[in-house]
Amino acid sequence: MKRNTSIPYLIWASLVVIVLMALQSFVENGNYRYVGKSYVESDDFQQEMENFYTNFSTAILNPVDLEAAKKNIIVTSSEIEEHRTYYGTLSEQVDNIEEQYAERIADAEAAKKENLKKTLVEERDAKITDIRKNFESDAHVEAKIRADKERQLEQEWKDHIRSAKEQLYFPVAYELTDIQSGETFKTGDISVAAGYKKTFNKKEGYLRATPYPINDFDYDSYPSESVYEWGDSVFSNQEVTVATTPNHSLFMALESGQPQAVKRFEGTVIVPKSAMKEGQLGRNVDQYNRRLLGIYTLGGLGLLALLALASIMRFKKEWVTKSSFASRYDRLKLDLKVALLILSAMIVWGFTFTILHRYTWFFFQYSIENGLFLLLSFVALVFLLWATVFQLVLLVERLKNVETLEQEIRDSYSVKFLKALQGMFLNRKMGAQTFILLIGFFLAGIGFVGMFLDPFFVVIYTFCVLFLGLPALYIFVKRAAYLNRILVATEAMANGRLNEDIKVVGKSPLAEHAKNLNNLREGVRVSMTEQAKSERLKTELITNVSHDLRTPLTSIITYTDLLKNEELSSEERSKYVDILDKKSQRLKTLIEDLFEVSKMASGNLELHKQRVDLTQLLQQALAEHEEEISKSGLDFRVNSSDSPLIAYVDGQRWWRVLDNLIVNSIKYTLQGTRVYITLRKVGDTAEFVVKNITKYELGDNTDELFERFKRADTSRHTDGSGLGLAIAQSIVDMHNGNMKIEVDGDLFKVTVVVAAI
Template identity: 50%
Template structure:
């Protein structure tokens, strides 16, 4: 019994050896089995690299002086260099713009300013010379090409050190077939590797310019890449094999090859043992508590676990193969043993899973029952709620299926087995929960649609619950905003009705008041007993009330035309500074009588805008009159005009004599006055008219109220 319990471990260990040997043959056999190091791809690459580096540094070096003498400059290159930054005018304008701000900022520092001007003029003169003198341009191009050759020669220093150091194990005896010049290094008599170059075996071709350098391609384009042919021998002396420079690569190849041979032999022996001596017994992996637990879990989880374990086992076997093939140091034996033990463990788990699945589902009834109890089947039943809205359900599942298939397909295409260790846990713990979240959101979507239907019926009392930050939650939030918007619209409609009522009341009041006075004093004038003094007094009142009535009617017509857009602007260039000064001068007498102190901040220079002068005068006049009427006695009024960038800004600030309340926007309403008792002579249309004129000009008008501080800001684009 004691020996029997070790049989499963021995059998799995033998199978692991067979699998490792098979992987080595499949993955690395082509490179090592039956191959010698000096005919391997690895060595061919080293030899090619040596020839590529030795050519331009030793065998066929570039003479920088001669190379510079070979430089030619074509007329096309001259034209391209000349026009690379545009035409003559464009380049001069660009230089002037570059120095304009710097020279302006250097005012007061004459030496620095003079240096900048001198530097600018020198560049402009150089540009002019580029366009007038081909030789001047040619010299520049030649200098650039010579600099490239110098850069290339500096880069060759590192390559030259590699040839003598890193590739010092190569010996050679080569003769230039064109010049007869001979190059020798090292001993060729006792060589472990030799390669002959002659007319029969092919001559060695060596280029003068190395493309492995940064400047190599450009230098080859300047002077061409001269090729020389050599005959002779390149060899590796036997003594170099034992040198520190080369022995590692040579012996690594041999050790890797012999390791593969050893595993092939072990694999054959292990396979023979499994087939003929230690035959497989399924009872090793069944009838214990682990198999009972495994058989009890759902079938879809079994499929996932066996797939995950198969991928992990494959990745670990590949890694173990690499450890045995490429780490040949004695200190790595513990690492190899650990990798081999991990491989045995995961191969054993995979065999355990396969044996139990096959044994359990030989009975088709058990298979059908497990399929009915699977997580996938129950998930399918749960999808019924998703299809309360069939279109959204199908689209959602389809999109998620495409996304998952794309991700899995990408994994297959790139075939990176070690990445499966990361991918599969991500699938289990991210993608799978995402499916559950999707189902939950589908139900949430149906709830949203039900509430939206109630909203459509006019039932706005219920708000949609917002869950998380998903697109559906955002959709719910938008529907809530829509609900709030409808409620706000209803509120605005009620407000509009209130304002309409107030408008009718205010219009009736403001028109009736002067009209009543006119009727009353007209009746009084009919009295023949009136004295001349009384008659003149009544006529004066009639005239004032008539003018008041005329002003109200004209303002009402103006607002109506502006609101309907039925008005034409006669725009022209207007100096806003002069216009404001005239408007203030027009009301100078009223300002003096009001007892208010006007503080005017008006620029000395013109501020020009493209406006209808008459209409813009109306804006300034209305705002100044508004300030005179509604400013608290004995306080200051601040009037400011300034230019901010591309806009002119006109500001009026004052302390109001009446409480304004919180709703500033209503001050723009027609017949809306700060004097709610309507004791002043204002029509209530001043700000509304000003706002309409500003809007017609593409400007902005803003009112700010902070307690009793009233501020109007008007902005308009300037020319």
């Protein structure tokens, strides 16, 4: 029985997840934030107390002397000029005031309200007088600016003190004494049980209270050199100019070069223990303790899980290799396996932090929903880790088999993509154009996003779209339309419609493809025509062979039956025997010619070439048929030189060419006409020509006369196999010669050319 390996594997994965969570928890919290610390020792609480000491020093222990600060306010000449001309020149401001009051004074006068009129006139004159003083006296303007700055400075300082006192959300008791003046500041009871206690003295250090928090304001102008602390005082080595721009903060400065005292205090500051159990501080303490409990719990579980992994739950490779999923996983491509492994590992690492935070939140707020979500997250992480280790083990096993690994690399999507990319550039022009288009669309996407990030990119993006993107899009659409037309035409070709050419547009790779398809279409059309012709000739060949073989064979059978008659006379019997002999010879010749043509077509016929005098060979062939020529009533006109015409040929086979052409002319030349035979040397070749007037109408298709069993006598009344020209053509081809037939009406001309010596 096959053992189920999934359960121990899942248990192992669960233990590993616990160890990972515990490890991450320790890295994130154990070394500095929580482990071994109480809440009052935590960074959060310590930061709260640091803020308290800073604000407490400024607001209570060592507040700034506002009157001294007001005296240090400086008004510059540029500020005076800005204030003076803020609403325009003197004449512009006076005209503006008079326009503002003119209508109101006129209305009061019309309504006979003398008191109102008098008041408005006084207000107008006072404002005009004030404007005139602004342009007459710098001191007048300076006083107004200084008063405004003093009011703003006082209001900002009050706001700062109020904010400083409101920042602390839990009660603090303290009793602190200025070691120089002896002044004591006290609030609350420092003798109660303390959750937090801090003592300041000479041994442990005094509480140092600066006059104001240097970094608490957002200043508009700064001294050329920053304020620094030296010993017990804070110095500023240069005056600070107070900003006068509206809506900008003011800050105070002590008199140039004068030390601003830093006070030192001794005493005690506590946070009552009772405050640690109520309010926001109590909630913070409770959440901190819960988080600490969660960390300790997870650390303990992680340690137990680690011990289990090292002892009873050691990982076994068979859990993976013998799994039913292993064979399915092996079917995936290698690069897909690597990508899935990296992705799952990243998800496991990131999801571990997520579930760790969910685990911590569960200790903050106990609920069924949080517990259920934590459980589901844990189960999901276990399966993710299970899948990651599963892939890692199988991948390592695969790497051990070098041959299989090489084959998987060859079959991977990445290698196939590279091959496809290489194939894209088989036509470099087409590949380059496609690559440029892809890059263009990619950059267009980046530019579209960048347009929303920075308005400046709108101009660049618009320019690129108008002058690069739209032309490229037009070219792409045009090429796509042309490609579709080519595909439609190709489909028509595949369906047998070969009459229309594909329109060739331009000089692009698609145009070259269209041209090639047109050539292919023409080739297919010619091939189909030739095939149809071949089928027709094959049918005729079978018909003609059957006819030519059946005719003598029928005669032989018939006369054989007649010879069986015992009552035949000796003369009749001798006549029938002669007929049988003639038909037998006829059948023998036909079969021999058929075998010879078959040998020539298959290339099995061997030539025995030697030096042959073609002039003498022609004379022998004519002498062989001298009796037949004289009986035919034809006038043979032979034109050849008396000198030898030597060619390197197979004499027996070449005699067969001459013989077949002479016999052909005897059979198919119109009676009473002439037959012209010419043999001459033309350059390095020997040319043999036969011309005659045909007895039968040949038509225009002279190429079919070379076909086997094709005869000018379509009714097949003449003797002959119909193989004469076919045999002659084959012999000439075997000698690397050329044989051509020309027909002009009834004029029949055969020209044979072969290399001469």
